[in-house]
Amino acid sequence: MATDQELPEGTVQNILDQESLKWVFVGGKGGVGKTTCSSILSILLSRVRSSVLIISTDPAHNLSDAFQQRFTKTPTLVNGFTNLYAMEVDPTVENEDLPNVEEMDSFISDLTNAIPGIDEAMSFSEMLKLVQTMDYSVIVFDTAPTGHTLRLLQFPSTLEKGLAKMMSLKNKFGGVLSQMSRIFGVDDRFYEDAILGKIEGMKEVIEQVNKQFKDPDMTTFVCVCIPEFLSLYETERLVQELTKFEIDTHNIIINQVLFDEEAVESKLLKARMRMQQKYLDQFYMLYDDFHITKLPLLPQEVCGVEALKSFSRNFLTPYQPSIKKGTVEELEQRVSILQEQLKDAEEELGRLREGK
Numbered sequence: 001m002a003t004d005q006e007l008p009e010g011t012v013q014n015i016l017d018q019e020s021l022k023w024v025f026v027g028g029k030g031g032v033g034k035t036t037c038s039s040i041l042s043i044l045l046s047r048v049r050s051s052v053l054i055i056s057t058d059p060a061h062n063l064s065d066a067f068q069q070r071f072t073k074t075p076t077l078v079n080g081f082t083n084l085y086a087m088e089v090d091p092t093v094e095n096e097d098l099p100n101v102e103e104m105d106s107f108i109s110d111l112t113n114a115i116p117g118i119d120e121a122m123s124f125s126e127m128l129k130l131v132q133t134m135d136y137s138v139i140v141f142d143t144a145p146t147g148h149t150l151r152l153l154q155f156p157s158t159l160e161k162g163l164a165k166m167m168s169l170k171n172k173f174g175g176v177l178s179q180m181s182r183i184f185g186v187d188d189r190f191y192e193d194a195i196l197g198k199i200e201g202m203k204e205v206i207e208q209v210n211k212q213f214k215d216p217d218m219t220t221f222v223c224v225c226i227p228e229f230l231s232l233y234e235t236e237r238l239v240q241e242l243t244k245f246e247i248d249t250h251n252i253i254i255n256q257v258l259f260d261e262e263a264v265e266s267k268l269l270k271a272r273m274r275m276q277q278k279y280l281d282q283f284y285m286l287y288d289d290f291h292i293t294k295l296p297l298l299p300q301e302v303c304g305v306e307a308l309k310s311f312s313r314n315f316l317t318p319y320q321p322s323i324k325k326g327t328v329e330e331l332e333q334r335v336s337i338l339q340e341q342l343k344d345a346e347e348e349l350g351r352l353r354e355g356k
Helices: 013-017 034-046 063-067 104-114 118-132 146-152 155-173 176-182 188-213 229-244 267-286 305-311 328-354
Strands: 023-028 052-056 084-088 138-142 219-225 251-257 291-296
Touching: 013 034, 023 034, 023 229, 034 052, 034 063, 034 084, 034 138, 034 219, 034 251, 034 305, 063 084, 063 305, 219 229, 229 267, 251 267, 267 291
Parallel strands: 023 138, 023 219, 052 084, 052 138, 219 251, 251 291
Antiparallel strands: none
16 A cells, blocks of 8 residues: 555545546446536636537536536537536437337337337437537547446447347338438438447547547546445446546545534434545555545535535645644634534523523
C-alpha cells in the first residue's frame, strides 16, 4: 500500500489536465450520485475545453433534475453556459416508434429477449453516429447503473449476435422485417437487406468507437461510489470488468462521506462514521494508485447550476473539515450546540407542563 506521500492527488484535476481525452464515462451502483458527479465534471471541463457534451444513457434521466432544465434527445445548450450541451438518450426501442402491424410486439420481444441489450446497442450506435458528426471537444457519459454500463462495452459482440438472430427470424416473420425499415430511416422497398445493412453499419461505428474507448489517451472511466460494502463490491466488479475490456480507469469518487467535523452527539451518526471509515480504509488499500476524491454528505440536495458550481470546489481541492477535533473551536461549538439543545428541551418541557 502506498504511503500518504505517494498517494495520487485526491481530486479530478488529472482529468482536466488530460487534453487528449475525448470520452469520459461516469458510472457505478444506482443511487450513489453519478448524475451529480458527471454534471459537475462537465461543468469543470467546460472551463478548460472549447465545447462539452454531457449525455445521459440512464433510463431514469436525472440530468434535467440536476440542471433544473428540460433536456431531450437533441443536444441543448445548458442555461448559463456558452459551450456546455446536454442530451438524454433513451436506451430502448420504444414501442410507439414501431410500425403498427400485427406481431411486431412479439418480434421485438423475441429479439430483445434472445439478445439482452440489442435494443440498447441499436439506440447507442445511432446516438454515437449522431455525436460523431458534431464537433465536441469532450463527451461525458452519465451512465445507467453498473450492469447496464457493462453492456455498453459489449455492444460489438451484441450486434454480431443480433445479425445472426435477425437472419433466423427473417423466415419466421416474413414481411414484418420490411416494416421495421421505418425505424432506421430507409425506404420500404429495401426490405430486410437494408435493415441488415444498417445494423452492419452500426457495428462498424461501434467498433470504430470501441478502438477509441480502449485508448487511454482518449477515454477514461470515473467510478462513483459511497463508503458501504455493496458499493465497494460493485466498484471492484466494475474496475475488474473495465480492465477486462481494456478501458482505462484511474479515478474513484467516494460520495456521501460523513466527516467528523462537528460535535456529533448522535450514536447513530457516530456508528455510521466508524462504518464508513472501515470501508474508506479498504478503498485506499485496494486502489492505492487511483485518484480517490472524497465528497461530503450534505444536508440538502445539489440541484441547479449554482449549487453544482458551488459543490464543484470539492472536486478540485480535497474537502477539509471546517473545525478540527480536540481544538478550542471544536469544544466551543460543542458547548454552543448543547446549550441550544438544552434551551429547546426546556421550552418543550414548559409546553408539556402547560398542557396538563
